[in-house]
Amino acid sequence: MFSENEVRALEGELNAFQAQNEQHQASQSVLVEKYRQLLSDYKSLQNDHEETKEARDRYKKMIKGGVGISLHSSTVHI
Secondary structure: OOOHHHHHHHHHHHHHHHHHHHHHHHHHHHHHHHHHHHHHHHHHHHHHHHHHHHHHHHHHHHOOOOOOOOOOOOOOOO
16 A cells, blocks of 8 residues: 555656646647648748739739730929
8 A cells, every 4th residue: 555645656657647748738739720821821921922823823924925905194383
């Protein structure tokens, strides 16, 4: 049999281990959520980049095809 002091010491160790484990799990959850958000943001930026690239390519094709828009500047006198 264990003495009363040994039982209390074991309970203390178990409680400390459980508290550390809970803290570790909470830290992992936070880290996983931050990583998930980072990937989501990256995918969004990647999509924006692709859309911009496609728009630029369409514009270049439009200009090469002679469908350009001519802008006339006018002077305003005050």
